[in-house]
Amino acid sequence: MLIGVGLGPGDPELLTLKAVNTLKKSSKVYVPGRLAAELVEPYADPEILEFPMLKDYDVLNDVWKQNAEIVAEDARDDLVSFGLIGDPNFFSTFSHLERVLNRLYPEVETDTIPGISSITAFASRTRTPVYSSFEVNDGSDIDSKVVLKAKKPREIMGEMRKEGFNDFAFAQRLFMDNEVVIKDVDKIPEKGNYFSIMYGRKSNQVNNNE
Numbered sequence: 001m002l003i004g005v006g007l008g009p010g011d012p013e014l015l016t017l018k019a020v021n022t023l024k025k026s027s028k029v030y031v032p033g034r035l036a037a038e039l040v041e042p043y044a045d046p047e048i049l050e051f052p053m054l055k056d057y058d059v060l061n062d063v064w065k066q067n068a069e070i071v072a073e074d075a076r077d078d079l080v081s082f083g084l085i086g087d088p089n090f091f092s093t094f095s096h097l098e099r100v101l102n103r104l105y106p107e108v109e110t111d112t113i114p115g116i117s118s119i120t121a122f123a124s125r126t127r128t129p130v131y132s133s134f135e136v137n138d139g140s141d142i143d144s145k146v147v148l149k150a151k152k153p154r155e156i157m158g159e160m161r162k163e164g165f166n167d168f169a170f171a172q173r174l175f176m177d178n179e180v181v182i183k184d185v186d187k188i189p190e191k192g193n194y195f196s197i198m199y200g201r202k203s204n205q206v207n208n209n210e
Helices: 019-027 033-039 056-076 093-104 117-127 153-162 203-207
Strands: 002-006 028-031 047-048 080-084 111-112 146-147 168-170 180-182 196-202
Touching: 002 019, 002 056, 002 093, 019 080, 019 111, 028 033, 028 056, 033 047, 033 080, 056 080, 056 093, 080 093, 093 111, 146 153, 153 168, 153 196
Parallel strands: 002 080, 002 111, 028 047, 028 080
Antiparallel strands: 146 196, 168 180, 168 196
């Protein structure tokens, strides 16, 4: 099994207990660079995998395939971690690695442990609390939307379809008792609550990068 472990924004005191425990239990820990390696070193002996900062998808796909092969060899039978700065699901090297791994080595199970991302770290460090809807943009086309407090998830999904979103997920009480995670559109309920989240993605844009 391969677990993407969020290491937070760089402060060693901002790793979660779950991240630390997972690093300790892993038979091997891979990281994408020196800063991540330094955060891992108190708990495990990290191995750096090279991920060049390029926009050439042909070259990047070759790198992802090579690294996926390395990781898959260890993760088939043992618990392996991939530690990275921030959160493994937001603008993350791990997301690309996981996508290629799932395609080429479907027998390898994957999961993630969230970490403090640059988005929440920025709000804390600059003392800029966010009270209402906001947009995070890295300059690429917007292909995902997250709606918090999704009390009418099916109604929200209908509105999102009009905006071109066609891949959905619903979640409620994440990491709490009675957690709900639904990716089957037909099973998404009419009603949610304060702890409900509705997610939509324009999946055709993602596929263009694969």
